[in-house]
Amino acid sequence: MFANQALRPWWYLLVAVLLALLPWASPNPYYVNLAQEVAILAIAGIGLNILLGLSGQISLGQAGFFAVSAYGSALLSLRLGWPLAASVMLGVIMSGLAGLVVGSIALRARTHYLAMVTLAFGFIVGILAQRWTGFTGGSMGLVGVPPLNWGDPRSAARNFLWTAAALFLAVQITSDFVMQSRSGRVLRTISESESFAATVGINAAAWRVGAFVVSAMLAGLAGALFAHQSGYVSSDAFNLDRSLAMLIVVVVGGLGHRYGPVLGAVFLVAMNQAIADLYTYSNFIFGALLLAVMVFLPDGLSGLGALVRRKRPASLRRNEAGPGAPGVGDIVNLPLIAVARGEPLLQLQQVSKSYFGLAALSDVSMTVRAGTVHALIGPNGAGKSTLINTICGLYRADSGVIRLAEHDITQWPAHRRARLGLARTFQNLQLIGGLSVIENVMLGVPDRGGVVKAFVSWLCGRPFESEQRARARALLGFLGIEGFADVSPGDLSYGHRKLAELARALAGQPQLMLLDEPIAGINEEESRLIAAGIGRLREAGVTILLVEHDMPFVMSVADEITVLDYGQKIAFGAPDAVRANPVVVEAYLGVETA
Amino acid sequence: MIATDLVQVLLSGIALGSVYTLLAMGLFLTYATSRALNFGQGDFLALAAFLGMAGMLAGMPLIAVVIGVAICMAALGMLIERFAVRRIISRSKAGAAHLGWILSTLGFGMMLQNVIALAWGKSRYYSPPLFSSGEKQLVSLFGAGVFLEELAIGAAALVLAGTMYVLLYRSDWGRRVAAVSFDRHTAMLLGIDVKRTVMWSYVVMALLTGAAGLLVGPLSSIQSHMGMLFLLKAFAAISIGGFTNPAGLLIGGIAFGVIESLSNYVDSTFGDLYPFIIVLLFLIVRPMGLFGERKTDVR
Numbered sequence: 001m002f003a004n005q006a007l008r009p010w011w012y013l014l015v016a017v018l019l020a021l022l023p024w025a026s027p028n029p030y031y032v033n034l035a036q037e038v039a040i041l042a043i044a045g046i047g048l049n050i051l052l053g054l055s056g057q058i059s060l061g062q063a064g065f066f067a068v069s070a071y072g073s074a075l076l077s078l079r080l081g082w083p084l085a086a087s088v089m090l091g092v093i094m095s096g097l098a099g100l101v102v103g104s105i106a107l108r109a110r111t112h113y114l115a116m117v118t119l120a121f122g123f124i125v126g127i128l129a130q131r132w133t134g135f136t137g138g139s140m141g142l143v144g145v146p147p148l149n150w151g152d153p154r155s156a157a158r159n160f161l162w163t164a165a166a167l168f169l170a171v172q173i174t175s176d177f178v179m180q181s182r183s184g185r186v187l188r189t190i191s192e193s194e195s196f197a198a199t200v201g202i203n204a205a206a207w208r209v210g211a212f213v214v215s216a217m218l219a220g221l222a223g224a225l226f227a228h229q230s231g232y233v234s235s236d237a238f239n240l241d242r243s244l245a246m247l248i249v250v251v252v253g254g255l256g257h258r259y260g261p262v263l264g265a266v267f268l269v270a271m272n273q274a275i276a277d278l279y280t281y282s283n284f285i286f287g288a289l290l291l292a293v294m295v296f297l298p299d300g301l302s303g304l305g306a307l308v309r310r311k312r313p314a315s316l317r318r319n320e321a322g323p324g325a326p327g328v329g330d331i332v333n334l335p336l337i338a339v340a341r342g343e344p345l346l347q348l349q350q351v352s353k354s355y356f357g358l359a360a361l362s363d364v365s366m367t368v369r370a371g372t373v374h375a376l377i378g379p380n381g382a383g384k385s386t387l388i389n390t391i392c393g394l395y396r397a398d399s400g401v402i403r404l405a406e407h408d409i410t411q412w413p414a415h416r417r418a419r420l421g422l423a424r425t426f427q428n429l430q431l432i433g434g435l436s437v438i439e440n441v442m443l444g445v446p447d448r449g450g451v452v453k454a455f456v457s458w459l460c461g462r463p464f465e466s467e468q469r470a471r472a473r474a475l476l477g478f479l480g481i482e483g484f485a486d487v488s489p490g491d492l493s494y495g496h497r498k499l500a501e502l503a504r505a506l507a508g509q510p511q512l513m514l515l516d517e518p519i520a521g522i523n524e525e526e527s528r529l530i531a532a533g534i535g536r537l538r539e540a541g542v543t544i545l546l547v548e549h550d551m552p553f554v555m556s557v558a559d560e561i562t563v564l565d566y567g568q569k570i571a572f573g574a575p576d577a578v579r580a581n582p583v584v585v586e587a588y589l590g591v592e593t594a
Numbered sequence: 595m596i597a598t599d600l601v602q603v604l605l606s607g608i609a610l611g612s613v614y615t616l617l618a619m620g621l622f623l624t625y626a627t628s629r630a631l632n633f634g635q636g637d638f639l640a641l642a643a644f645l646g647m648a649g650m651l652a653g654m655p656l657i658a659v660v661i662g663v664a665i666c667m668a669a670l671g672m673l674i675e676r677f678a679v680r681r682i683i684s685r686s687k688a689g690a691a692h693l694g695w696i697l698s699t700l701g702f703g704m705m706l707q708n709v710i711a712l713a714w715g716k717s718r719y720y721s722p723p724l725f726s727s728g729e730k731q732l733v734s735l736f737g738a739g740v741f742l743e744e745l746a747i748g749a750a751a752l753v754l755a756g757t758m759y760v761l762l763y764r765s766d767w768g769r770r771v772a773a774v775s776f777d778r779h780t781a782m783l784l785g786i787d788v789k790r791t792v793m794w795s796y797v798v799m800a801l802l803t804g805a806a807g808l809l810v811g812p813l814s815s816i817q818s819h820m821g822m823l824f825l826l827k828a829f830a831a832i833s834i835g836g837f838t839n840p841a842g843l844l845i846g847g848i849a850f851g852v853i854e855s856l857s858n859y860v861d862s863t864f865g866d867l868y869p870f871i872i873v874l875l876f877l878i879v880r881p882m883g884l885f886g887e888r889k890t891d892v893r
Contacts, residue, residue, distance in 0.1 A: 060700075120874055131864060286704060298685075
């Protein structure tokens with residue numbers, strides 16, 4: 001929607017003015033009421049969109065969060081006489097706490113388990129609201145809840161609309177920023193693969209719970225507004241239907257799209273008006289809608305627009321990179337760990353790992369020295385991939401010690417190891433389909449905070465995250481694929497995807513790179529390119545541990561080689577020594593070349 | 595608690611629990627073949643319960659009611675697989691789209707629920723007994739008078755569950771289900787018609803649910819929007835018993851039925867609340883443990 005991002009602040013200002021004029025634009029007070037409903041639904045919808053559309057976690061119990069805050073704020077203002085600003089705020093915090101609890105449970109459950117957990121949560125809140133009548137008033141309701149009218153009953157509708165619309169706009173702007181910035185990329189990454197996310201230093205668990213808390217707080221904000229809209233709160237408002245309505249809003253609007261929730265909210269409110277006479281058929285209509293959208297139009301109303309425009313979603317469009325792109329030296333030479341060249345960087349001491357009693361690694365000890373290219377070879381099933389996964393932290397070693405520089409990282413989770421400067425590529429490529437190539441590379445750039453600064457730049461229409469973007473672009477240039485920066489990784493050739501992964505691993509300014517079969521499946525020209533790249537990285541001071549089957553390649557790039565067979569180290573040394581080692585020839589080369 | 599009461603409460607729990615087991619077996623089956631569950635399965639149950647009630651009240655013989663409900667359910671099972679599941683699970687898009695089947699089957703269920711509400715309204719109904727002559731016909735069990743109807747329903751559900759085990763473990767169809775569940779593509783290479791196997795698993799799911807619906811009518815009151823609650827309870831049975839092992843479904847279903855029955859006996863106001871809390875606790879303590887070890891999704 002922003003052809004020119006410099007117009008962004010003016011655009012938001014325009015929307016704010018239009019929203020402010022809404023009360024006069026509406027032919028009668030009834031429409032003001034509808035607009036209030038749209039604002040409330042859109043706020044809750046944006047929360048669910050962040051949860052479901054971005055982080056990929058489903059919730060069938062949003063009405064529960066809605067209810068917690070609605071009752072919280074209503075009771076605080078009604079019984080204790082709190083001012084509305086305070087009661088609403090506390091209500092929202094209470095919903096956030098509920099989100100924290102449900103989100104923590106959600107960490108242990110996925111997909112349909114999560115659907116059931118949230119469903120159960122919704123039912124529990126619903127039952128409490130209905131039966132705990134001394135507290136909530138049950139279905140008879142709480143009467144006399146102070147309405148949000150700025151103390152002016154005659155302009156109540158207008159004042160409420162202004163409040164709700166202002167809150168909606170603030171939430172929408174924040175959500176727009178999330179979708180276009182690092183947080184959005186991180187959430188989309190987690191939604192596609194949590195294990196991969198950990199290898200680029202993302203604490204997936206914290207982000208998942210965070211998404212729950214945010215979505216619960218937004219549902220809570222909507223609930224608090226609802227409670228003070230009419231001054232009457234009944235438990236009937238918090239049943240499963242409301243959770244389903246919120247789902248319909250985000251699904252029909254378009255999951256993961258910026259304007260999905262508000263489109264969906266307008267649609268739902270308009271639909272409810274249009275079919276008011278068909279009230280008895282409403283579940284049928286909305287059910288059919290949910291089914292049809294999921295089957296035929298997974299991107300909802302937002303997808304309709306894209307069908308016409310044939311463009312990538314607005315949230316993925318590129319931003320201009322700022323000036324001052326760093327050179328290759330700047331890119332790779334950031335000493336996170338101070339280890340002199342030639343000294344041990346990574347040390348494994350008697351590392352063992354077994355699956356269900358089957359030993360994949362037994363007592364493997366090895367040392368990777370800083371500034372060298374170390375190759376790990378061995379026949380299929382020798383335990384190479386297990387070793388790589390154990391080093392990067394996707395698997396935990398059963399016994400033994402792993403050290404990176406002076407740190408004992410044996411018990412560290414993968415994301416902490418990644419932050420220490422341990423980057424990797426994958427045998428089966430891991431590029432996030434929902435992000436462009438350059439955004440995938442930016443995932444690898446370490447997060448150094450500065451969210452507020454980025455937000456302000458973004459809001460003012462100035463380039464933001466330009467440092468990360470410039471670095472990513474420079475890396476793509478370094479690897480010769482800059483031209484594909486704004487393409488979806490799915491549209492790249494296999495070789496180019498390998499290079500894009502390499503760029504992402506480099507973006508973290510790694511001290512140690514783990515390359516899992518870097519040239520498998522690509523042509524000779526490209527593998528020469530990669531071999532040359534590895535050479536340049538070594539010169540820049542990056543240490544590389546690679547797994548590869550291609551012997552000429554290994555012999556040409558490696559300084560030292562470790563050979564695994566049946567989970568045990570059978571040889572170690574310089575390429576020539578390993579090539580001449582009879583044990584290796586027998587176990588590996590002999591079999592291969594026979 | 596009086597001992598005779600206890601016998602009755604336990605029997606009620608077992609009868610209801612065996613109904614949950616049937617539902618849970620349906621969930622288990624479709625998950626095995628398609629890695630998707632029917633979130634409208636509860637509404638299938640409600641429809642079967644209402645159809646059964648209508649048939650009995652119209653004076654149809656039991657066998658005719660059973661056949662009628664079975665035909666309706668089988669057709670619905672085919673429909674939901676064809677229109678709400680097949681296209682979505684074949685679309686291998688990552689991100690939120692892999693949850694698409696939850697939403698589409700939910701939508702299908704909402705449509706069914708609306709149909710029930712149109713035909714019967716939203717009020718509470720009591721279904722006539724299927725097996726016993728009078729509503730409160732008592733028989734003696736362990737020295738306590740218990741409702742014959744509940745005894746018969748529990749027995750019928752257990753017989754059905756037993757039949758399912760025989761089918762799963764002793765029939766060709768059961769072997770095909772196991773193969774598809776293990777790996778779709780390998781199954782295809784072995785010459786198994788995967789599409790057909792998946793479709794039939796939805797039909798069998800619908801039939802099991804239909805049976806559960808017929809049996810639940812006389813046990814508890816029925817309502818057009820009862821579906822989600824029953825789906826959740828069936829899922830509770832699964833989370834107690836485990837998803838990988840069909841025998842666990844029986845244990846889980848009955849355990850949950852008994853817990854629920856006891857809880858309602860002890861506290862009539864909030865009795866229905868505790869079982870949900872227990873489910874949540876179960877999901878916290880043994881979450882992925884139900885499927886076995888958590889797998890890494892990258893290589």
